[in-house]
Amino acid sequence: MLAVATAGFPALGLAQSPADLPPPPFAASSGDGSSWMDGAVCYEIFVRSFADSDGDGVGDFRGLIDRLDHVNDGDPATTSDLGATCVWLMPIMESASYHGYDVTDYYAVEADYGTAADYLAFVDAAHARGIRVILDLVLNHTSSQHPWFLKAMADPASPYRDWYIFEDEDPGYAGPWGAQAWHPSPAAAEYYYGVFWEGMPDLDYRNPAVTEEARRISQFWLGEMGADGFRLDAIKHLIEDGRAQENTPETIDWLRDYRTWLDAEAPEAEMIGEIFGGSTFLLATYYPDGLHRFFHFEIGSQILTTANYGTSTALFSTLDGALAGLPDQRWAIFLSNHDQQRSMTTLGGDVDAAKLAASLLLTLPGTPFIYYGEEIGMTGAKPDERLRTPMQWDGGPGAGFTTGIPWEPLQDDAATVHVAAQTDEPASLLNHYRAMVNLRVASPALGTGSFLALDTGISSSIAFLRQTADQTVLVIANAGTEASDAFSLTTEAGITAGGGAPAPLGPAGAPALTNDGATLAVPSLPAKSLFVYTLG
Secondary structure (H helix, E strand, O other): HHHHOOOOOOOOOOOOOOOOOOOOOOOOOOOOOOOOOOOOOOEEEEEEHOOOOOOOOOOOOOHHHHHHHHOOOOOOOOOOOOOOEEEEEOOOOOEEOOOOOOEEEEEOHHHHHHHHHHHHHHHHHHHHHEEEEEEEEOOOOOOOOHHHHHHHHHHHOOOOOOHHHEOOOOOOOOOOOOOOEEEEOOOOOOOEEOOOOOOEEEEOOOOHHHHHHHHHHHHHHHOOOOOOOEEOOHHHHHHOOOOOOOOOHHHHHHHHHHHHHHHOOOOOOOOEEEOOOOOOHHHHHHHOOOOOOEEEEEHHHHHHHHHHHHOOHHHHHHHHHHHHHHHHHHEEOOOOOOOOOHHHHOOOOOHHHHHHHHHHHHHOOOOEEEEEEHHHHHOOOOHHHHHHHOOOOOOOOOOOOOOOOOOOOOOOOOOOHHHHHHOOOOHHHHHHHHHHHHHHHHHHHHHHOOOOOEEEOOOOEEEEEOOOOOOOOEEEEEEOOOOOEEEEEEOOOOOOOOOOOEEEEOOOOOOOEOOOOOEEOOOOOOOOOEEEEEOO
16 A cells, blocks of 8 residues: 555655554545545635745745634534635645746655645644645646756756657647647757646656656655645646647546556545536546546536526536536536636625525535635636735734735735634625535535426526435525515425425525425525525
8 A cells, every 4th residue: 555655755854754643533435435525625725825824925834734723623513614624735845936836846845835744734733623635736747947857858868858758840739729839948959848838848648657656656645745635737638649738538548547546555535637628528538437526617617607697597507417427426616716717806796696606616516615715705816826815814914814025915905805804794705605614514415415406487596406315405596686586396306295394504594485295485585695405
């Protein structure tokens, strides 16, 4: 298993051996194909922007530990935390850039964030709270400053030469979105391939040595460094076939082999793939055995459209396609991430629309991911640095993020939009997120249950059932900008079984529903609202 594969790794000078850390408070795998990610809610964190413990203006692992109770304090009885059960850390390996997606050392943590011991202390603190840790793993390319690439450029006889893709002449074609993909080498009269830019040369996964190294890297972080899984970046570009530079059959086959190997090495580990812009039709080519889950970008986009414009037709059409075309609800959804305009900016600052979007994210099928700051309505638009600004904890000069000068200027609304301003306000966006995340985690039907859309007869009104063997949950919503008309529901799925009135689960303010044994009467719902009930 993983422990036997770490020989030969660089020494990290750890203050505490991973073997000395207490085991995480997680149940062992059931062996029935289920996963710890079934029913999970995940929170994406950019360590550089989350919390700075030493005043240098850069977030770090110690600051992350200090603020971890915001994500989950480990006590199910409290309501002052989000209650997320896993975190996805954007790249934390040593890198040449602020964002970390161009790695220079796969076996070292980013020095700006602290030491390996600091990282392990974070993993320990997360596991003690019941939080799983997913790391961003960038396998498609390295930094152009990585020693492998420097050696490959400097010496055609280097063993690393075949780890990258070189050509004597420019092949003459661009990348898949029209950008330059072949770059002149600064060391010789030749070209190398880098689909994103010259600073990120692609690795050549037709070379078995590169695949073996990717496996060693994976073993290291899952074994010695205690991670619970990876978000695999840019995986649709792993293996090119001339001008075909994304989603090639060789890429899909490589991922299937990688997952087969990983399932044997680390059966509890979860792999989530990024296939940017992938439709259900495209994602289906990667299932059933190419990684465990993939992000479904379109569902999140359609959630925002529903919250913005009050129509859910496209959302449920896309969702129906995913349910029919992808297995076991094994996809992940989000409203925005580190590459996209923040959801509150997309929603024009409309807090009610943001609450509705959050409610849909946390009640629909698929593993929900929340981008840090989304829960308080942080804003941000391109360029990328402005999507990744420091977390706004309070209204002070450094927003509670730092006592120094933040690495990136705060957003203009940082003095008013922050955790401290919302934490004790019952109707705040933050407390809405807290309620909905905890409801999702506590409700098996919302986490993994089947999905059945119900006909409300009103274009802006939404109703659906989520159901497991032991729980049936009804979700009703009004996506419109005005109070909805009343409507009635009936279905063969058992919505009227027992004739009892559904019991509200949340959020606060859920209206009473009446059941006469034949139909369920739903009264007028407030604009941009969603409520969850359990059926008796």
